[in-house]
Amino acid sequence: MSSSSFFCALTLSVVQFGAVVLVAPLISGFRTFMSARLTGVATPPLLRRWYLIVICCRTAWPSRSDTDLLTRRAGVIASIAAPASLATVLTASVLVPTAGSDLITAHWSDFFVITLLLLAAQFTSRLPALNSLAETATRGFQQSVSAAVIIPSLFLMATLFFCVSATTNLDIVLSGMRNGSDFGGNAPFVLAAGALLAAAAPESSEPVPDVCGPDRAMLMLACDCIFLVWLTLAGDFLWPDTLALISGHASAARNLGAIFTGFFFWMLRCTVLCIVLASGSLIVAGPAGRTRLKAVAALLLSLFAIQVLFSSHLSATAEWAERRQQTYNTGSDAP
Amino acid sequence: MTALTALAWKTAPGRNLIPGIGTESVSSLFLFPFAMTGLLIDLRDRASRRASFSCAAACIAALSTNLSLMAAAGAVSQILLFPSRRRLSGGCLRTLLFVAACTPGDGWTACVAALAAGYTGNxxxxxLALAPSIEMGCNLLVLVRTVFQSDSILTPQMVFTLITVGVTISIVRAIALSTSRISAAFINIFAVPYGMAVVAIGLFAFASAEDSSLSAHAAASALMLDLICIWPAATAFLRIGDLIAAGGGSDRIARLGGLILFAPWLAGLFAAGACVFALLPPGAGFSMLWLLAETTLGLLPDRYASALPFIFLLFGLGGIVALFCLALLRLLMLVMCGAPRSPRMAGSVDIELPTQYPVIVCLAVSAIMSCIPGLITRFAPGFSGALSGEGAETRAIPSVITLTGPDGLSSWTPGVVIIMFAVIMAVLSFLRRKAASVSRFAPRTIFPDIAPTEETLWADGMKIQPSWLPFGEPLLWPGNDMAAAILRQLVFISPATRDYVRRRFFKILILTLWRVKRAAAGLHIVEAYGLAAILMVAAFGLWIVTIVP
Structure with missing residues (x-):
């Protein structure tokens, strides 16, 4: 990697990191807005989520003498879980290409690492809920189960990517998809994106009521970032051509333009996927039904994607063999 | 440390000084987990001497180059840990199977012994709480010797059995999600790395049979990581479970809870063990899982039908990760969080420093070793073969901090992710502290006239939440069966839904019958006009036939 490419990759990574933190509450606010609009209730403003986070940041924990035992205990767990969850999801976000590929972390962006880091962040963000009374704890564990049911489907998706690019490195997989797959287009990846979208569907982004202050703000931000990173991953597989390509040989203005275009398309992708998810939330189902739907949808989509890939792979191989045979015949007929 | 030094001593001139003992073989790597198990034994315990001798015998079995010596030492190590005369049957059977597996044979006995060892109980x-580590380790040792060192090539049926056994053990041990005993929960969780090790051995055998040196090396590396990084952490986790049960005064999970309030050091060790041991990044367990998944992907055939078993295996690995994470979360929730559910638990005290040190050492060694997985993979058999195989001229010696998949493109560097996480965590902690220091607003009170808390006259004036009930609001904590109930609700359709479906089905059936009956009753109309309709159709057909040339 030349020095200019390295500098571009570093700049892109830093900008992307900042953009994820800034945009995550906005996207979450937009999803709430769309859900409210589609269900016909009063719509909250887009910036409400940011407003809540700032208010929580400026609110102090109750002083030690005023607090009861429950609040104090919630404080211990939340003070560890909130920064850990946010740090985990931000680490994962550094590895995911949002606006452009060839990040400085491209070498480490493995599909297993990213997805399981996101799940680790989801589990960690539910820890304060598990520390509460039965009703909240049950809901928190139910949300953890809802996140865990996606894991088997993630392994199937990794199989799909490995079948195409012979690796699970996300950057290489996306580069291969952008260059156009020989094997039956990108239909399997659209199905895989659907499965990831099922994984992204959040149960609830509100932390437990016992937690307040900066910890609550961090938990809210972590939930928003988790949602955004899942959405970004799904968008990457859905439309990999919109990722900007940074080249060390191109001029700085050209690279800057590519990055801006990449960020624009990223926002567009996320917005469209938010509308899709908000429409999906119109399906009325209980918490168990929703988890069941999520697991089954992700599993079926992943399996179907693998089947489509294998069938197209086989037909492409047959076509290739036929072409080869024709070429051979033409060669042997020629004098 | 001595064990680690001995492992590196494979090329020393005096390595075969004692007859029957050597460090060249792969099975000598078992010295490390057995030595770490010995480190965790509390010498003040009544059975500590027996357990120490058992660990020493297991270490001799690991280093033995003679099968008879291995059988004798392994059997002695298992017999020394038999608890009482009443619960001997299972242990005796497994020891007999172990001795039978040590005899030269076709390998089926080793498979059966491995399967039986997977169900080791408390x-x-x-x-004696550390006994599963020795027993499972001995059976794994004999399986490793059979697969890695014997000249006989395993049949495909045997490989299939091994992989199925590994996955089955790990999934069946998800019973940790519903057990009410803390010792059973910890042993069930401990068995998961054992199951994964059996899967790794099966994949190694398959890759060797397929002549895929890179995949075979990756599978062997997964096994090495399991033995050196995960097994000590898992054994430390067993020890922590025993300490929690001893501190809480009960083996029942329903009587524990709120550990973080009374024993912060023990709770911290519990959380640290869970982090090191978990199958999620950047823990040591994830490195092994990643290698297993990459090996399976590397062995994937081109055809869909032949790839299906591998797809099922990957699906099974995903299922194991999900169940394992949920079991760990359940334990965290019921033991560490919440409030004490018995007076004995509320009176528990934190562990002393001498008790903490071995556990800290084990976890620290596991954590440090998991940051240099590339170094550990060099112990794996087939390392030189993987470097000198096909495309060797373009392949570089892998870095000590990076794991590389058999495809050569995928890589996992735990150190980098840990550093990124640590940096972000440090910044966030700084910002959190800053935000807490400049916070100006108190939480908004909705009803300012109502006091948020009430002071009790008992319990040292402890403040409780306001009560809406005459005797105060009941503090209901999540029960043991909560996780199982949620999963059952998710997998099985509830009786209410089943009744609804049944009613709906019969309603549709009755409606259909009624419609058929009505249609049959209305047939006379069709009968009246039927002849005319048939004649018209026939005429139309004739007309078509005549006009079409």
Missing amino acids: RGRGA
């Missing part, structure tokens, strides 16, 4: 408290 042997007791104190030093």
